[in-house]
Amino acid sequence: MGLSIDTNHQSHHKTHKFFLICNYILLGAASSCIFLTLSLRLIPSIAGALLVLLHIITIAGAISGCNAVSAGSNKWYAVHMVAAVLTAIFQGSVSVLIFTTTSNFLSALKSYVKEDDAAVILKMAGGLCVLMFVMEWLVLTLAFFLRYYSFVEGGRTAGKVAAEDEKTWTPPFHV
Numbered sequence: 001m002g003l004s005i006d007t008n009h010q011s012h013h014k015t016h017k018f019f020l021i022c023n024y025i026l027l028g029a030a031s032s033c034i035f036l037t038l039s040l041r042l043i044p045s046i047a048g049a050l051l052v053l054l055h056i057i058t059i060a061g062a063i064s065g066c067n068a069v070s071a072g073s074n075k076w077y078a079v080h081m082v083a084a085v086l087t088a089i090f091q092g093s094v095s096v097l098i099f100t101t102t103s104n105f106l107s108a109l110k111s112y113v114k115e116d117d118a119a120v121i122l123k124m125a126g127g128l129c130v131l132m133f134v135m136e137w138l139v140l141t142l143a144f145f146l147r148y149y150s151f152v153e154g155g156r157t158a159g160k161v162a163a164e165d166e167k168t169w170t171p172p173f174h175v
Helices: 007-040 046-071 074-100 102-109 115-154 160-168
Strands: none
Touching (some): 007 102, 007 115, 046 074, 046 102, 046 115, 102 115
């Protein structure tokens, strides 16, 4: 009767929830990859340490994404976008390396586990890297839409140039 549903706000809310769920999936996949890498060798080699570092950066990017949406600040948004793009590129590269050169990758990790079992563990980590690659690009797209929604709803100007143009307008044209 007197109840109206704002579809723009509702879609914005659903996008926000989906963005947070995607970031939580990223957090879980990255931490699982860390544990899989450490299961191959408890004290990792240089290649293993770099792989663990990549997953730590992925976790930090997901956390900064949650902060960017919550706080709405430009600083967190920029940090999230840079971290997401870099980790997505590296996650994709690592997954290709894992699936194409499994035995070489295992020798670089210097695993203590039997080669057959280590290959299975490494391919599970590669599958998680593919998942993180896809989720990173999905999160980037959702972050763009959320930023766009906040820009449109906030009615902000396009920056310093638009603010300077407002100062030079004559009073009849000033809105």
